[in-house]
Amino acid sequence: MEHLFNQIKIIIIIAALLSCNLIFAQDDEFENYAFDDNETQKSPYFALSFGGNTHFLFMNYDEINKKLGIREVSNKLNFSGPIFGWGFNFFSAMSPLVNNARIGINYFSGNQVKEFNNYLPMMDTGGSIYNVNENYYRKLSVSHTGIHFDYAVVPTKSLAILPGLGLKMGSMVLEEYKTLFVDGTPKEWNKQGLINTISLNEKIEYSYIALEPQLNIEYAITGFLMLRAAGSYVLSFENPFYNNAWTINGNNSLSGVPKSVKPQGFSASVGLYLGLFNY
Numbered sequence: 001m002e003h004l005f006n007q008i009k010i011i012i013i014i015a016a017l018l019s020c021n022l023i024f025a026q027d028d029e030f031e032n033y034a035f036d037d038n039e040t041q042k043s044p045y046f047a048l049s050f051g052g053n054t055h056f057l058f059m060n061y062d063e064i065n066k067k068l069g070i071r072e073v074s075n076k077l078n079f080s081g082p083i084f085g086w087g088f089n090f091f092s093a094m095s096p097l098v099n100n101a102r103i104g105i106n107y108f109s110g111n112q113v114k115e116f117n118n119y120l121p122m123m124d125t126g127g128s129i130y131n132v133n134e135n136y137y138r139k140l141s142v143s144h145t146g147i148h149f150d151y152a153v154v155p156t157k158s159l160a161i162l163p164g165l166g167l168k169m170g171s172m173v174l175e176e177y178k179t180l181f182v183d184g185t186p187k188e189w190n191k192q193g194l195i196n197t198i199s200l201n202e203k204i205e206y207s208y209i210a211l212e213p214q215l216n217i218e219y220a221i222t223g224f225l226m227l228r229a230a231g232s233y234v235l236s237f238e239n240p241f242y243n244n245a246w247t248i249n250g251n252n253s254l255s256g257v258p259k260s261v262k263p264q265g266f267s268a269s270v271g272l273y274l275g276l277f278n279y
Contacts, residue, residue, distance in 0.1 A: 049275025085110015144170025
């Protein structure tokens with residue numbers, strides 16, 4: 001988590017400095033922009049906005065699903081479908097320095113959780129029946145912060161199509177817990193976790209950088225409200241700024257991880273934005 005906060009601070013500082021320079025450069029020509037819904041031609045493209053997104057990240061779970069290795073319950077703990085999460089995005093047009101281009105920063109955090117309880121009837125020495133609850137819990141989390149550059153094509157009033165490229169830094173965390181808990185036995189604060197519960201856990205973390213080619217389709221509902229849909233493909237690589245990109249249970253180095261175990265794949269998002277839009 002500390003790694004993620006450091007990444008967010010670095011990228012936000014860089015983007016903020018760039019954005020401030022752009023905004024000051026725009027001041028002299030800002031009066032040339034008109035935010036009139038009746039105007040038929042908006043040139044050059046201008047947008048200054050902040051908004052929230054829902055995200056779906058599709059990745060390969062094959063090797064991750066094999067890792068549990070407990071045949072009886074593994075099919076109940078397999079990850080499938082997209083990782084769902086939330087994020088935000090701030091961006092500003094780069095005009096008049098570069099017409100129809102923009103720069104922005106974004107953040108995404110999502111996860112997928114699988115849990116299964118397996119109750120095993122047991123008999124004590126006195127012949128009494130009690131249950132041992134085997135609780136299995138798996139969580140796969142992905143989060144990243146990035147900076148992106150886009151170029152706007154405006155085919156018609158209020159509609160913009162923006163191909164772009166993002167550069168991101170983030171982490172993927174796989175957590176696995178197995179807990180054996182004796183049901184029906186008296187529970188005491190001082191004894192809980194020592195007598196009635198046995199827990200095994202593992203936490204694997206991957207620090208990565210990613211390139212993200214993307215395509216955004218935006219519709220300005222008014223001069224101050226915009227709806228955006230986006231599709232992209234995340235290409236991730238080990239973060240070269242860390243000695244150990246893969247770690248387990250703290251800072252212990254982890255080797256031999258299959259190449260397919262990474263937050264890589266198609267991503268889609270939908271968001272609503274507030275700001276100033278002139279196209």
